[in-house]
Ligand SMILES: NC(=O)C1=CN([C@@H]2O[C@H](COP(=O)(O)OP(=O)(O)OC[C@H]3O[C@@H](n4cnc5c(N)ncnc54)[C@H](O)[C@@H]3O)[C@@H](O)[C@H]2O)[C@@H](O)CC1
């Protein structure tokens with residue numbers, strides 16, 4: 001699991017170590033130096049003779065950069081520092097000066113951005129040490145203008161410089177993953193002690209490049225993360241494997257109320273997603289046309305009511321279909337009475353537009369537009385664009401308002417329960433943006449909820465976070481299946497091609513291949 005902690009938690013952990021005289025900044029600077037050298041060599045450059053520009057802000061982030069610059073100068077790099085502050089870190093500054101780093105007081109220039117661009121043009125590497133966890137809001141002037149100019153001009157350089165961010169790309173929302181102002185996108189972010197939520201959460205995570213965590217000995221592993229990303233190993237621990245004592249009822253029975261006369265295909269896609277993820281049985285309940293489709297495609301699906309351990313409600317239904325909405329409301333009521341978890345998708349999300357309190361465990365699976373509608377209906381007027389600009393904040397808000405767990409779909413899927421860590425899963429490929437793929441996801445999630453249905457129903461507070469973990473697991477499997485279906489390797493690799501278009505059916509059919517890549 002990749003774990004991220006907030007700026008406040010990092011400071012709390014650092015405090016006693018700094019008081020005890022632990023050389024945290026020296027460790028950070030060594031790690032930065034190693035990373036710059038490694039990246040230069042990976043690009044076929046020698047370390048000695050390479051030119052490095054340090055972008056230096058007024059705090060310890062700038063101090064890290066200056067100390068690393070001193071090391072690099074001693075290793076033969078030509079290092080310049082653009083001091084975008086009147087008060088650079090004193091020890092960092094004297095170390096840099098002593099090692100022969102050339103210091104440029106760019107704030108004295110009439111055109112600060114122009115002065116920084118001038119220095120940047122001569123450098124193979126830009127080290128972004130403007131702001132770290134001390135950032136308050138987006139970059140202010142003159143830093144903002146300089147960074148905007150660098151970000152814009154970078155692509156025009158004959159050879160694009162390597163951009164390495166210290167701790168975080170300066171100016172991102174460190175704790176919430178927002179992008180409140182200009183930010184210089186990094187190739188690599190060397191982050192200190194632990195990842196920060198903004199390095200995992202969209203949209204800021206997309207500006208961090210590869211994230212390298214430096215172990216500063218902060219002892220953060222014992223503290224609950226604010227955000228995390230599941231890896232294959234975590235998913236392996238969660239995926240149920242049947243034992244000899246199991247039978248179909250212990251493996252989990254999933255009720256699916258999906259599809260309508262207008263959108264029958266969703267019923268079949270949800271069922272395929274669930275069956276390929278693995279469970280004991282599916283009970284499908286719906287109108288004649290989708291029922292026929294499900295029976296034809298999956299003769300193993302039962303189409304009579306009975307006991308279930310989880311529900312998927314809503315794929316392929318629309319709020320204007322009053323009769324279908326009434327059926328969904330009844331199933332949701334039954335789920336709540338029996339304490340059985342329910343995944344609510346598409347039309348079923350509209351059930352929550354009313355002031356209904358979710359009394360049973362539920363996972364909502366909106367995309368940004370559906371989440372905006374839900375929040376607006378519940379008195380928090382917001383647009384789709386605003387949700388996309390701050391997905392974590394809005395997913396958490398919806399979880400708090402409804403009492404459910406929210407899986408917000410997107411290129412990076414964010415999961416938020418009312419409490420506990422956020423999850424950010426970036427496992428898919430943009431080829432997944434195709435009609436019906438959300439129905440497959442609902443099926444994957446439904447199968448996992450059914451497998452754990454009895455545990456969730458009996459669980460109480462101890463297992464309060466389980467629906468969120470299962471939702472993140474579903475996003476992982478779904479994303480990985482999409483990658484494999486598109487002809488991409490399970491994990492992103494620089495040599496992978498662009499992949500090929502996929503259908504939602506392809507995604508469901510690639511689930512067994514995705515499961516085979518999970519080490520169990
Ligand atoms: N505390 C420590 O000894 C360690 C800290 N580390 C580094 O120190 C960083 C945190 O250092 P600081 O607490 O000094 O904070 P920062 O270096 O992130 O920034 C603080 C400075 O930025 C200014 N500032 C804040 N928001 C701004 C904005 N929106 N626009 C323009 N200027 C703004 C503040 O006025 C202040 O001068 C970490 O990110 C990490 O890089 C590491 O060296 C590990 C050890």
Ligand SMILES: Nc1ncnc2c1ncn2[C@@H]1O[C@H](COP(=O)(O)OP(=O)(O)O)[C@@H](O)[C@H]1O
Nearest residue numbers: 409410411428429430432433435436437438439
């Ligand atoms: N750009 C993207 N990159 C990766 N995955 C994406 C992207 N856009 C959408 N997705 C994923 O595709 C799926 C689309 O689901 P949804 O919007 O419900 O579509 P539908 O209703 O047609 O099934 C979600 O799992 C979402 O996370």
Ligand SMILES: [K+]
Nearest residue numbers: 128131166170
């Ligand atoms: K930085």
